[in-house]
Amino acid sequence: MSAEPAPSRPLRAAIVGLGMMGRHHARLLQTSGVTTFAGAVDPGGDRFGAVGDPSLVFPTVSALLDASARGADALPEIAIVAVPTEEHVAAALELVGAGVHVLIEKPLAETPERSRELIAAIRAAGVHAAVGHVERCNPALLELRRRAQDDQIGRIIHVATERIGPFPSRIRDVGVVKDLATHDLDLVGWLGGSAVETLAAQTQHRMGRPHEDLVNVVGRLDGGATFTTMVDWLSPTKVRRTRVLGERGMLVADTLTADLTFYANGEVSSEWDASRTLRGVSEGDMTRYALSRREPLLVELEAFCALVRGEPDAGVVTLEEGLAAVELADAVLRSAASGETVRMADGNADGERAVR
Numbered sequence: 518m519s520a521e522p523a524p525s526r527p528l529r530a531a532i533v534g535l536g537m538m539g540r541h542h543a544r545l546l547q548t549s550g551v552t553t554f555a556g557a558v559d560p561g562g563d564r565f566g567a568v569g570d571p572s573l574v575f576p577t578v579s580a581l582l583d584a585s586a587r588g589a590d591a592l593p594e595i596a597i598v599a600v601p602t603e604e605h606v607a608a609a610l611e612l613v614g615a616g617v618h619v620l621i622e623k624p625l626a627e628t629p630e631r632s633r634e635l636i637a638a639i640r641a642a643g644v645h646a647a648v649g650h651v652e653r654c655n656p657a658l659l660e661l662r663r664r665a666q667d668d669q670i671g672r673i674i675h676v677a678t679e680r681i682g683p684f685p686s687r688i689r690d691v692g693v694v695k696d697l698a699t700h701d702l703d704l705v706g707w708l709g710g711s712a713v714e715t716l717a718a719q720t721q722h723r724m725g726r727p728h729e730d731l732v733n734v735v736g737r738l739d740g741g742a743t744f745t746t747m748v749d750w751l752s753p754t755k756v757r758r759t760r761v762l763g764e765r766g767m768l769v770a771d772t773l774t775a776d777l778t779f780y781a782n783g784e785v786s787s788e789w790d791a792s793r794t795l796r797g798v799s800e801g802d803m804t805r806y807a808l809s810r811r812e813p814l815l816v817e818l819e820a821f822c823a824l825v826r827g828e829p830d831a832g833v834v835t836l837e838e839g840l841a842a843v844e845l846a847d848a849v850l851r852s853a854a855s856g857e858t859v860r861m862a863d864g865n866a867d868g869e870r871a872v873r
């Protein structure tokens with residue numbers, strides 16, 4: 518008789534920040550069965566009614582930890598940090614200081630310097646941590662990447678992301694580059710198979726806020742593919758589209774609907790390299806894939822719990838990858854301000870880039 522693997526014990530989990538994002542994390546922490554609920558923190562209380570037991574809503578992290586300390590086994594083992602970006606470091610430092618493993622919403626922190634400070638503190642505390650670049654858990658993007666890695670479209674020529682829509686007025690602390698484009702700056706290298714080598718950017722400030730509300734980025738990856746990223750808070754409709762163009766065709770993901778479509782080249786281009794002649798492509802077959810659509814935030818939570826349980830290949834976004842996205846956002850803003858192309862190897866203080 519073969520032994521069944523022991524079911525994993527749910528981890529005790531807390532959510533810090535009960536806003537637009539935190540309320541979704543709160544729902545999963547209470548209902549998914551992956552965790553038991555240790556409490557929530559928000560100085561504004563539970564505005565969205567996201568927590569079933571009001572006695573588990575605390576105004577500060579220290580109040581959560583104090584209350585937990587009263588019951589020996591009530592201290593959270595993991596916490597998700599979903600406070601405004603500029604508050605990430607302070608909240609995460611308090612949690613890791615108490616030995617709590619942290620899943621930090623993207624972007625990791627507001628600057629590369631603050632991100633490095635946080636990473637050093639997490640390493641010193643010896644806890645597990647990951648960054649919530651949840652787009653990597655989107656079923657359409659996971660499948661797109663799997664197919665690209667399986668060589669379905671041949672060598673990658675270009676990665677294009679588009680993330681446009683109206684302004685969510687709750688965002689006060691950062692512009693569209695740090696708030697939204699960090700998704701894309703993380704994705705282009707993850708999907709394109711190599712890190713960003715150079716980039717140039719243009720921004721616009723149309724809403725009278727101190728921060729930019731539109732950014733266009735054009736760049737190149739180490740592997741030779743180019744990329745473009747268009748992000749704004751100025752468009753009257755929401756579009757979330759990622760396109761990966763290869764020598765044999767193009768994969769297009771719509772991350773709002775989690776749809777993935779493959780457009781094959783009409784002509785077989787296997788002799789492309791041999792002939793060194795660009796013959797162009799014609800339209801071939803189009804296939805829309807039926808995907809199983811698991812909730813990305815739940816996939817992310819399960820991966821983080823697996824990491825905390827010691828699974829070496831849990832599939833989380835690492836702190837170094839989170840830092841790389843923040844460094845890219847910083848480079849985008851520098852490029853937009855100076856009008857210069859930024860070379861990433863020069864742009865990083867330590868000259869290292871995350872290996873994907």
Ligand SMILES: NC(=O)c1ccc[n+]([C@@H]2O[C@H](COP(=O)([O-])OP(=O)(O)OC[C@H]3O[C@@H](n4cnc5c(N)ncnc54)[C@H](O)[C@@H]3O)[C@@H](O)[C@H]2O)c1
Pocket residue numbers: 533534535536537538539558559560561577578598599600601602604608622623624649650651652687688696
């Ligand atoms: N992964 C994604 O797709 C995604 C999407 C949206 C937002 N985010 C990220 O999530 C974070 C939160 O964004 P949001 O849209 O939910 O913002 P939000 O303004 O809706 O919510 C933030 C909440 O944090 C609370 N808060 C502020 N300071 C706090 C503190 N010190 N301790 C506890 N709570 C505190 C606020 O009262 C508010 O309720 C940001 O970093 C953002 O970039 C990620």
